Amino acid sequence: MSYLRAPLRTSWRLAESRPFISPRGGASWSRARRISTDSFKTATKHASNNRLLYALVLSTSVSLGTFLYSGRQDSVRMNWGPAAKAGGDSVTTQQTIPFIPARPGPTTDPNGDIYETLDDECLDVAKLPRERAIMTSAPLVPPPITRDYPVLLEVPLTTTTKEMQLTGQYKYEQWTFNDIVPGPFIRARVGDVVELALTNEDHTGNPHNIDCHAFTGPGGGAAVTTAEEDQTKTGRFKLLCPGLYLYHCAAGPVPVHIANGMYGLIYVQPAEGDLPPVDREYYVMQSEFYHEPPEVLEDGRRSTTVEFSYPNGLREEPNLVVFNGSESAMTRDRPLKANVGETVRVFFGNAGPNLTSAFHVIGSNFKNVYRDGDVLSPPGRFIQTVGVPPGAATIVDMKMVVPGTYAFVDHAIFRMDKGAVGFLNVSGKAKADIFESSEHPNPCVGCKLHP
Template identity: 40%
Template sequence: MPTTNRRTVLQGIGLGGAATLAGCSTRSAPKTTQTQKAMNKQKQKTVQRVAADPTDVPDPISRNQPKTVDVTLRPEEVTAEIEDGVTFNYMTYNGQVPGPMIRVRKGDTVNLTFENPAENDMPHNVDFHAAAGPGGGAEATMTAPGETAHLKFKATYPGAYIYHCAVPNMDMHISAGMFGLILVEPEEGLPEVDHEFYFGQHEIYTDKRAGETGKHNFDHEAMKREEPSYVVMNGEKYACTPDKYGAGKVETGDTARVFFVTGGPNLTSSFHPIGNVWEKLWPEGSLTTRPQTHIQTKQVAPGSTTIATMDFPVPGNFKLVDHSLSRVARKGCMAIVQADGKERPDIFDPEPKK
């Protein structure tokens, strides 16, 4: 994209001046009203699903040398259901919420192609918390619809990190689904486990109450009040449960690793596995610190992550929730991992004999 065109785009949405800091403008975003109108437009590509498949996790890295890893992100503006009968205009990376999980190794170079499709209505970009550089790449990747940007950065510190859209109306874009997770494995890799899952929590602010059927428009005032209609995992209400797209599946005796990212934009998650604990947990996704053990509930702030493992000594459905429980019961924030296998009454006996 020519420099003059990009400068015009940046200035037009408040990102081109010296007041910009790490992808955030200190001035009020000049096009909030236009952006909200564009987001609430009636004609937008409709898709059946935006919920990311929690099992769609890149394979662990087995090589012992760094390499260049090609990554393509496409902001896609689509309409989908938050729950049955409730539609909403999402903004996504590659059509899913959270965006694709990216997996690299310390020392790798990420070679990013950022394609903003011509059919979109809004500029987009991406801020990688794993990138050691101004704005995490936000200004370098700022693109108008129909434009493509390129970015290279070296993965210099191990851990799990969020990436997210960072235009001036970033809170709106993140609330509409524009966030994901990049994992930077340490040089020695991660311990082997039986399963890996990927979940992301965020809140959705609409002009209607949760469950009210029909088209829900984005509500900027509700977002400013931090009063969401929905708080969800993987983009939709109860998406990763048997009643929707299905639970995660394991066997008793297995160990599962969970990669979890809180997009926000405003609410902290109190991440808890009902009927279990986090056997090992790496706060803030840091892989250069020793893990905590046997953690019942972990706060994960907006813009942060955690990595945690679960063991499954007994069968059953294990619910992953935000322990701010009205978000579970009223607003849709729950996923399920289903463990199949033999009962172990010596560990858990739901019907003990008298």
């Protein structure tokens, strides 16, 4: 063993590297050799003792390991019957070792060989059947696609500006796709070729385009779809990857276009094996709005219309954080609905442009979470809060067990007072064994979570 020879090597190196300096100042090589020889004898003795100690430790370790292994085998595999306890002949029986299932491993996935098969395919787009996409406004979602073949999917989008009620107090000129914020929900299938026709009807003179995170190629389509006022630009984009993706305007300055409302979601179903069916599906997007203080009018009153604030956006200090484009979109205007016993699926996106969302539904866990819109991997189970950064999306399923009002929030909870609240009203029979109290539910005074 090298570490047993270390004292010997050290003693010789010390002896050969420098002479012994006597108290009288002279160098004595003979005494150095004598000390080195003594050191050699001492080192040899120590080495011999160390070898004995090492052998003893090794022998003890092997014996102890054998004993422990044998004991474990007996505890798992052997069961002494009553006869042995009574002093009779022992009877051995084989116990059943609990089966622990392995994690799902890689499988042959028809949706997973997308890039490997690209060189083998040459799709003739002209031969694809045409189909117009069914698009919906939030919180509605188009029905699942049942066809098993690709199509040329027509997606017409029009950009406009429109003054909308942003809060109970203020209106705001939003920039839109198809006159709505968020833009329409688009549902497609892997293999479809999206024929996107973007028409710019924004008469303020701003150019607009589409950067779709589901499109493969430079700019996500932005460079070839940039349309000036009264122009229409068309591009075709094959959908290669399944999942839930954001789309948004990427005309410069990009943050301004997103902050003013130009975003939406597209769900690309897998070519085979979509998500399990549910009773209801909803479309929810979180975003921020940045505005200047209202102007003071000539009569001294404050304006009821506010305008975009670039400095607030640059400082990442939003005036509002909302679901589906306005403060009351999912509370007073259009709360979501479900019944006891139903499973509700939410396609959730975060347009940002700055803040990460901590998406949470008060009173319910997420039965399934398809993180980042990934619909091929096994979902997370029974998750309480999901982080969704700007430009990302997720899919969550909830089983509605008890009736009542469930609040959608960003659990960065001060954002509740900036508008990040929505309601899911669940109707049905109460379940006293799960949720019961003699007290009647009362709303909190001034609380936005418990109406």
